Each structure stands twice: as C-alpha cells, then as structure tokens.
Amino acid sequence: MENDRRNxxxxxVVALIVMAGVAAVVVRDRTRDRELPRQMVEEPVAGRVSEGxxxxxxxxxxxxxxxxxxxxxxxxxxxxxxxxxxAKRTVIxxxxxxxxxxxxxxxxxxxxEGVFLDSEGCLYLDLGRELRAFHWGGVSGEWMTxxxxxxxxxxxxxxxRSVRFLEEGHPMETLTGHLDxxxxxxxxxxx
Amino acid sequence: xxxxGKKPGVDRRGSxxxxxxxxxxxxxxxxxxxxxxxxxxxxxxxxxxEQEKIPVWEVEEALYLSVNDVGRVFRATKQWNSETRKMxxxxxxxxxxxxxxxxxxxxxxxxxxxxxxxRMRSGVLQVPLELATGVLPRAFGQSADWNPSTGTxxxxxxxxxxAPLRFKRLPRGVRTVLTLSEPLEYAMDPETVRGxxxxxPGAKADPGRLSQTLRRGIIRRVSATxxxxxxxxxxxxxxxxxxxxxxxxxxxxxxxxxxTVPGDLDVPSPPLKPRWALSPGExxxxxxxxxxxxxVVIDPGHGGIDCGARxxxxxxEKEVVLDVAHCLADMLEDRGGVEVVLTRERDEFIPxxxxxxxxxxxxxxxxxxxxxxxSREPGASGFEVYFQSLEMGEEEEAVxxxxxxxxxxxxxxxxxxxxxxxxxxxxLAQSAFMSESSDLADMMQASMDRRLSTRNRxxxxxxxxxxxxxxxxxxxxxxxxxxxxxxxxxxxSPHFRGLLVEGLYDGVMEFRARYEGRK
Ligand SMILES: [Zn+2]
Numbered sequence: 001m002e003n004d005r006r007n008x009x010x011x012x013v014v015a016l017i018v019m020a021g022v023a024a025v026v027v028r029d030r031t032r033d034r035e036l037p038r039q040m041v042e043e044p045v046a047g048r049v050s051e052g053x054x055x056x057x058x059x060x061x062x063x064x065x066x067x068x069x070x071x072x073x074x075x076x077x078x079x080x081x082x083x084x085x086x087a088k089r090t091v092i093x094x095x096x097x098x099x100x101x102x103x104x105x106x107x108x109x110x111x112x113e114g115v116f117l118d119s120e121g122c123l124y125l126d127l128g129r130e131l132r133a134f135h136w137g138g139v140s141g142e143w144m145t146x147x148x149x150x151x152x153x154x155x156x157x158x159x160x161r162s163v164r165f166l167e168e169g170h171p172m173e174t175l176t177g178h179l180d181x182x183x184x185x186x187x188x189x190x191x
Numbered sequence: 192x193x194x195x196g197k198k199p200g201v202d203r204r205g206s207x208x209x210x211x212x213x214x215x216x217x218x219x220x221x222x223x224x225x226x227x228x229x230x231x232x233x234x235x236x237x238x239x240x241e242q243e244k245i246p247v248w249e250v251e252e253a254l255y256l257s258v259n260d261v262g263r264v265f266r267a268t269k270q271w272n273s274e275t276r277k278m279x280x281x282x283x284x285x286x287x288x289x290x291x292x293x294x295x296x297x298x299x300x301x302x303x304x305x306x307x308x309x310r311m312r313s314g315v316l317q318v319p320l321e322l323a324t325g326v327l328p329r330a331f332g333q334s335a336d337w338n339p340s341t342g343t344x345x346x347x348x349x350x351x352x353x354a355p356l357r358f359k360r361l362p363r364g365v366r367t368v369l370t371l372s373e374p375l376e377y378a379m380d381p382e383t384v385r386g387x388x389x390x391x392p393g394a395k396a397d398p399g400r401l402s403q404t405l406r407r408g409i410i411r412r413v414s415a416t417x418x419x420x421x422x423x424x425x426x427x428x429x430x431x432x433x434x435x436x437x438x439x440x441x442x443x444x445x446x447x448x449x450x451t452v453p454g455d456l457d458v459p460s461p462p463l464k465p466r467w468a469l470s471p472g473e474x475x476x477x478x479x480x481x482x483x484x485x486x487v488v489i490d491p492g493h494g495g496i497d498c499g500a501r502x503x504x505x506x507x508e509k510e511v512v513l514d515v516a517h518c519l520a521d522m523l524e525d526r527g528g529v530e531v532v533l534t535r536e537r538d539e540f541i542p543x544x545x546x547x548x549x550x551x552x553x554x555x556x557x558x559x560x561x562x563x564x565x566s567r568e569p570g571a572s573g574f575e576v577y578f579q580s581l582e583m584g585e586e587e588e589a590v591x592x593x594x595x596x597x598x599x600x601x602x603x604x605x606x607x608x609x610x611x612x613x614x615x616x617x618x619l620a621q622s623a624f625m626s627e628s629s630d631l632a633d634m635m636q637a638s639m640d641r642r643l644s645t646r647n648r649x650x651x652x653x654x655x656x657x658x659x660x661x662x663x664x665x666x667x668x669x670x671x672x673x674x675x676x677x678x679x680x681x682x683x684s685p686h687f688r689g690l691l692v693e694g695l696y697d698g699v700m701e702f703r704a705r706y707e708g709r710k
Pocket of ligand 1: 138139177178492493499500508562563
C-alpha cells in the first residue's frame with residue numbers, strides 16, 4: 001500500500017514534468033516560429049537552410065516603429081552576380097518589409113528596375129515609379145526610407161560607398177518633395 | 192490487493208521510475224540544448240564595415256553561432272544539400288564543407304576538427320564558435336582574433352588600427368579619409384620630391400590593403416609602408432603644384448587629407464552680381480542701418496498634382512499648409528508690419544527649385560517653407576523645425592574649419608564640368624546663412640513649444656532641395672503629423688492652426704528682435 005501510494009505520487013510527478021516539458025517545447029517553438037520567416041516567392045527563407053541555393057547573409061534596416069530609429073534584421077538573399085545584383089536583391093528584400101521587429105521603411109510596391117556600380121563605388125539605384133507613387137510622404141517618412149536604404153547597403157556591401165537614386169532611368173530630384181537626391185548620397189554620412 | 196495483479200505491478204514499479212529519470216533527463220537536456228542565453232558577441236571589422244553584434248547559443252560548455260552570421264562575417268556564401276546533410280561555405284575560390292552532427296570540416300586538402308558537432312535548430316545550422324575563430328579564417332586565408340574576456344571577434348586585418356582608405360573626389364582634387372579604430376597622431380611632410388608624406392606613429396595595417404592606384408583625379412597612387420613604430424603613407428600626385436590640408440575628426444576617429452590644386456576656391460563673382468553672389472555680410476547688413484526684416488517669403492509645401500502627406504481621413508498636406516501660410520502671412524503683415532509673398536497662392540505645383548529662386552529674386556529677408564509631416568508609423572507625432580545641413584554627418588567644427596572644402600564637397604558629384612558651377616554657387620548660398628538659419632529654427636521651435644501641447648521633436652538638420660540655394664536665413668517647418676489620427680484632427684481644427692501660426696509668428700518676431708539693426 002505504501003508502495004502504491006508512492007507510485008501514484010511518482011506518476012503524478014512524472015506526468016507533470018512531461019506536461020511541463022511538452023508545454024515548454026511547444027511555447028518555445030511557437031515563439032521561434034513567430035520570429036522566423038515565412039516562405040517567400042523569390043528568395044530563400046530568411047535564416048533557414050534552403051535546399052541547393054547559394055545564399056548570403058545581409059543586414060536589413062527597418063523603421064523601428066514608434067521611434068525615429070532603425071532596427072536591423074539579418075536576412076539571407078540569393079548570392080551571385082556581383083555586388084550590384086546582390087544589392088538589387090537586398091533592396092527588394094527591404095521593400096518586402098521586416099519578418100521580425102520593426103516596420104517597412106519603403107513602400108511594399110517598390111520595384112527595382114536596375115542597378116549599376118561604378119568604379120568609384122557609387123551604386124546607381126534605378127527604382128520604379130511605385131516608390132514615389134505609394135510613398136506616405138513627409139520629411140520623417142522620406143528620411144526613414146533613404147536612411148534605411150543607405151544603411152542597409154553600407155552595412156552589407158563595403159564596396160558601395162555612395163548611392164545615386166534614379167527613377168525609371170532618370171535622375172531622381174527628391175522622393176516626397178523635401179530631401180535633395182540630386183547628388184549622390186554618401187553611405188558614411190548616414191551611419 | 193490481489194496477488195495476481197501484483198506481478199505486473201512489480202514490473203511497473205521496477206520500470207517506471209527508471210523511465211521517469213530518462214524523461215527528466217531528456218527534458219533537462221532539451222532545455223539546456225535549445226535555450227538561447229541571450230548573450231551576443233561583438234564583431235569588429237577592419238574592412239570599413241560597421242561593427243555588429245551577433246547572438247550566441249550556449250550549450251553546456253560550448254558556444255554556438257548561426258552559420259548565417261558566420262557567413263556574413265567572412266562575406267561567404269552558403270549552400271545546403273539535405274541529402275548529404277552538408278553545407279558548403281564559400282568565400283571566393285576557397286570553400287569549407289560542414290556536415291550536420293559532425294565535427295569535421297573539410298577545406299582544401301585539410302580536414303579540421305571542431306570541438307563540438309554542427310547542429311540544426313529551427314531550420315538554422317548552428318556552428319561552434321571555433322569555426323569563426325579558427326577554422327574559417329585559416330580555410331579562407333583571412334585573419335580573426337577572438338577575445339573571450341570581452342566577447343569580441345576582430346575580423347580582417349586584425350592587427351590594424353587603420354581601415355582601408357576611402358576617397359572622395361573634389362572639384363580641385365581628392366579627399367582621402369583614414370578611418371581609425373583608435374586616435375592616432377600624424378606628421379605631414381609637404382616638401383618631398385615624390386609627393387606628400389604622412390607619418391603615423393603607432394599605426395598598424397597591412398600596407399597592401401592601404402595602398403591604392405587611383406583611376407581618376409590628381410593623385411596617381413597612395414602607397415603605404417610600415418616604418419619603425421608606425422606607418423608612412425605617401426600620396427603620389429601627377430603634378431607638382433598641389434597643396435595638402437589635414438584635419439582630424441572624432442566618432443569615429445578619422446584623419447582627412449585633402450590634396451587640391453592651389454588657387455582661390457572662392458567662386459569668381461559674375462559681372463551682374465545677383466543676390467546669391469553677395470556675401471552674407473553684404474546681405475545681412477546691406478543698408479547702413481544694418482539688416483532689417485522687410486520681406487518674408489512663405490512657401491506652402493507641395494500643391495497641384497503633389498498632394499504631399501495624406502491623413503487617414505483624407506486630410507491633404509497641400510491644403511493645410513496653404514491655409515497656415517495664408518494665416519501666417521496675414522499676421523506678419525497686419526501685426527508685424529512685414530511684407531509677405533507666398534510661393535504659391537493657390538492649389539498649384541511650383542517646381543521646388545523655383546521656390547527659393549523666387550525668394551532670391553525678390554530679395555527676401557527670410558524664407559519659411561511650411562509642411563505637415565508623415566510617417567508609415569501611425570503613432571509618430573509632434574512638430575519640428577529643420578534647417579539646411581552642409582554635408583550630413585559632418586561635424587560642425589570641421590565645417591567651420593573647412594569652409595572652402597565645403598564648397599568643393601558640395602560640388603563634388605558634378606565633377607569638373609563647367610556647367611556645374613552655378614550649382615556649386617547655389618549650394619553655397621544657403622550654407623553662408625547656416626548660423627542665422629539655425630537661430631531662426633531654434634526660436635521658432637521654442638515659440639511653437641510655448642503654444643502647442645503636442646510633442647516637441649526638436650530642431651533638426653537635413654539636406655533639403657526646398658531650402659537649397661536660398662540666399663537668406665531659411666527653415667522648413669513641420670507642424671504636425673497628418674498620418675497621426677489625433678494630430679490629423681488637430682490639423683483640421685482652426686484652433687490648432689491658429690496656435691501653430693501664433694507660434695511661427697512669435698519665432699519670426701524674436702529673430703527680428705535679435706537681428707534687426709545688427710551691422
Ligand atoms: Zn511636405
């Protein structure tokens with residue numbers, strides 16, 4: 001009888017431990033999965049291994065949400081094609097928005113028409129008209145967009161020293177009517 | 192209790208406590224293995240990249256990193272094969288092959304042994320720290336230095352305290368920026384036959400990484416050599432009549448060397464001497480009585496096809512700012528006795544550069560551009576006043592020291608084309624009024640703060656196309672966020688607009704009180 005009672009107690013303890021363990025694992029995995037990226041169309045899943053695809057890790061800067069700052073997120077992009085091609089994929093990933101914290105700093109609709117890196121490390125970033133058409137405006141909004149692009153490219157590609165914004169092949173004067181984009185912007189100035 | 196049932200009971204008693212121990216062990220092990228301990232390690236680069244923090248997983252005695260982070264640190268690509276359970280990490284022509292749940296790393300002809308096996312968690316390959324501190328640097332022919340006490344990994348030219356040089360073209364020369372990881376002294380020897388020789392005691396770097404042949408500009412090449420307890424950097428020009436100027440900057444520590452063709456960097460005055468060619472002194476004290484506030488140009492932002500920022504309930508920036516501009520104009524004229532001209536009187540689009548050109552042509556004494564802010568984040572709120580920056584991020588003292596270089600810098604992207612000269616002049620126009628514009632911004636921000644109960648976001652600086660070229664003190668005002676629901680409601684209310692206008696008016700009057708009569 002004594003033994004039986006001990007058995008019952010032991011069973012209860014074991015059951016509790018197992019339940020706690022399972023719960024812990026489930027909760028942990030849920031938290032993880034929330035932080036983890038969803039499958040994307042053109043890019044490998046951020047972070048997770050992707051079968052047969054050569055990837056490279058880049059740092060994306062997104063709007064921090066309720067402050068003026070930026071938050072960084074590590075992301076895997078398809079590698080290859082040189083700095084300009086990888087920079088293009090990075091800007092596309094930036095436009096898709098964050099998978100973890102923060103908020104997008106670029107309209108989701110933004111398209112990248114072309115990229116070219118000159119011998120002085122200036123990246124000519126030719127964007128579709130969607131960037132301006134879908135932008136929410138304001139100096140703060142404009143600042144956030146430009147700094148998110150400049151910081152992202154600067155952090156991931158030391159070869160890129162400056163960026164010149166173009167819209168469908170033509171030099172961009174300004175994004176939302178305030179900041180001066182007629183000249184190249186130096187990555188170092190936006191750190 | 193029935194004896195018949197006792198036998199299985201014995202069995203249970205004998206086996207379950209053992210099973211429980213196994214369960215318990217598994218659970219504890221599972222927790223120990225998969226818990227992120229939240230610590231980061233710091234990675235410091237010598238290739239000019241910003242330092243970063245990357246997460247570490249502590250598993251019993253071992254420290255694990257995500258292979259994605261390690262790949263980024265070494266600028267390597269990764270390719271996973273689920274059949275072979277192998278990942279190839281590649282940097283240029285070098286590659287290293289990792290195998291899941293194995294300690295062996297194959298690279299070239301070598302086989303390296305990690306102290307712990309490669310593992311997979313939530314679809315991410317995790318690798319022991321030693322892959323980053325020892326194996327990959329050797330496999331890729333790079334260097335890395337791990338300091339466990341500070342948790343810092345230095346990657347690249349680990350002994351170096353100078354990052355690879357950066358160059359900027361100036362219209363009359365070349366700017367070289369030496370980014371340092373600690374403050375260094377320098378000695379510049381200008382009188383050498385071969386070029387400009389700079390000695391940096393205590394400097395350490397791979398000379399090969401610092402030396403460069405430049406494709407353009409007046410500097411043919413920059414060559415670095417280790418000499419004694421420091422480094423010597425030789426700037427070899429392609430002509431002999433050049434001058435060098437050196438300044439040091441902080442945060443991060445930098446030494447800036449400008450090598451230029453000598454001569455007056457001041458732009459020659461055109462014969463007609465338009466307003467933008469007058470000196471600030473001539474503008475601010477052009478009468479014998481000194482500066483007087485007679486004419487203000489107010490620029491209601493956007494207009495016509497450009498609606499500016501939009502609120503969620505349909506408020507348009509172009510409409511609000513036109514009304515605020517009209518009210519401010521009335522107040523300045525009626526109460527302040529100042530003449531006011533608006534860059535647009537109605538809902539029409541005026542090209543951005545034309546707005547400051549108008550103010551210049553009218554010989555205005557102040558230029559105020561009025562806007563509403565916007566953000567993708569609906570919570571963003573508050574008011575702010577901006578003035579024009581010369582070059583973003585440039586330290587103020589350096590700007591003061593380097594007035595001529597600023598002129599050069601502003602025009603640098605246009606190269607040496609003759610046609611770019613007016614733009615250089617244009618840029619210089621607003622920079623000449625930087626301290627007055629800064630004062631005006633301070634006063635307007637403070638006076639708005641006294642009237643408004645919304646968030647004071649402070650005075651800020653940025654490089655605006657709308658202020659560029661204004662040859663008078665100029666500011667850009669952001670009254671509130673159209674994208675913030677409660678501020679959008681405020682912007683719609685005549686009461687708030689009234690307070691905003693009062694605040695702006697007070698700032699202008701304060702500025703007048705301080706500057707009028709000054710010679
Ligand atoms: Zn605006």
